[in-house]
Amino acid sequence: DSGVTQTPKHLITATGQRVTLRCSPRSGDLSVYWYQQSLDQGLQFLIQYYNGEERAKGNILERFSAQQFPDLHSELNLSSLELGDSALYFCASSVAMGGNEQFFGPGTRLTVL
Amino acid sequence: GENVEQHPSTLSVQEGDSAVIKCTYSDSASNYFPWYKQELGKRPQLIIDIRSNVGEKKDQRIAVTLNKTAKHFSLHITETQPEDSAVYFCAAGSSGGYNKLIFGAGTRLAVHP
Numbered sequence: 001d002s003g004v005t006q007t008p009k010h011l012i013t014a015t016g017q018r019v020t021l022r023c024s025p026r027s028g029d030l031s032v033y034w035y036q037q038s039l040d041q042g043l044q045f046l047i048q049y050y051n052g053e054e055r056a057k058g059n060i061l062e063r064f065s066a067q068q069f070p071d072l073h074s075e076l077n078l079s080s081l082e083l084g085d086s087a088l089y090f091c092a093s094s095v096a097m098g099g100n101e102q103f104f105g106p107g108t109r110l111t112v113l
Numbered sequence: 114g115e116n117v118e119q120h121p122s123t124l125s126v127q128e129g130d131s132a133v134i135k136c137t138y139s140d141s142a143s144n145y146f147p148w149y150k151q152e153l154g155k156r157p158q159l160i161i162d163i164r165s166n167v168g169e170k171k172d173q174r175i176a177v178t179l180n181k182t183a184k185h186f187s188l189h190i191t192e193t194q195p196e197d198s199a200v201y202f203c204a205a206g207s208s209g210g211y212n213k214l215i216f217g218a219g220t221r222l223a224v225h226p
Contacts, residue, residue, distance in 0.1 A: 002156065033213065043157065043202060043216040056213040090156060101147060102214060104156040 003027065004093050004105035012111045018079040021108045025072055025093030031055075032074040033102060034066055037088040049074055081112045115140045117205050119217025126193050127225055134220045136203035137185045143205040146179060146186045147214070151200045160201075161188070193224045 003026035013019055025032050034046040045058035049068035060066075063081075068074040078085060088109050092102040116139045126132050138146075147162035163170045163177045163186065170177050174193075179186040190197055200221050206214040 002158075042218040045213050045215070048213050058213060100145070101159050101162060104149075104158070106156050 002103040002105065004029075004091060004103050006089075006091050006105035006108050008108060009106065010109050010111075012113065013081060014113055015081055015083060017081050017112075018077065019081065019110065021076040021078070021089050021091075021110075023074045023076070023091030023093075023105055025074070025091075026103055029093035029095055029103070030072065031094045031100075032068055032072070033092045033094075034060075034074070034076050035090045035092065037090060037107075038084075039087070041087075043090070046076070078110070083112050086110055086112045115205075115215045117203060117215045117217040119203050119220060121220060122218065123221045123223070125223045125225065128193060128195060130193055132190045132193050132197070132222055132224075134188045134201055134203065134222075135185060136187070136205075136217050137183075138205040138215070139184070140205065140207065140215070141184065142207045143184075143215075145206045145214075146177070147204050147206075148175075148177060148188050149202045149204065149216075151202065151219075153199075157202060190222075193222075195224050195226055198222055198224045 005024045030051045033048045035043045046060040048056040066076045088107045090107045091105045094100045094102045118137045144165035149157035151157040176189045200219045203217040204214040
């Protein structure tokens with residue numbers, strides 16, 4: 001157990017819908033990262049927050065957005081869902097920004113039908 | 114842009130043999146190089162990491178080497194066991210600026226008894 005929690009574990013929804021994925025970092029970690037992993041694919045970096053502020057953006061679609069709250073938990077919002085959005089979404093946390101090990105949560109498996 | 118290339122994409126070895134996975138990075142500012150192991154349907158787990166002030170690091174059957182001049186680093190697993198079978202990801206990051214990790218595409222390692 002990495003100490004990073006993600007909910008829900010599984011999510012099944014329809015095209016065009018909107019979902020929210022939630023992540024709680026390890027106690028004491030200020031940085032949260034979101035990754036997308038499609039079937040048999042690598043880890044695509046989406047976005048990073050540090051202490052409530054957006055710090056880095058990767059290949060995140062405009063239909064996706066995220067935020068980090070004062071209690072440091074983070075939410076990833078996915079809207080106007082398409083079949084291709086089906087994937088495992090991982091959250092990771094680290095003590096500070098980059099150069100430090102990232103601990104991954106168990107992931108949320110999103111299936112868009 | 115930043116890029117990490119990882120080879121091979123698949124690797125099949127007999128139990129007891131050694132396995133080597135190689136990665137090349139493009140961003141000369143990178144100074145942190147972790148390796149993650151991901152079993153099917155599970156979260157990536159950090160197995161070893163190395164920083165740019167070190168050329169080699171070893172932890173039991175696992176070792177990582179770094180050549181900053183050539184911008185490449187490698188993972189070596191000796192005396193492989195069936196439980197080593199998984200997907201391995203290398204990554205590169207830096208402790209300054211935008212501190213996201215850039216992941217390689219992954220290597221699927223199969224260790225046959």
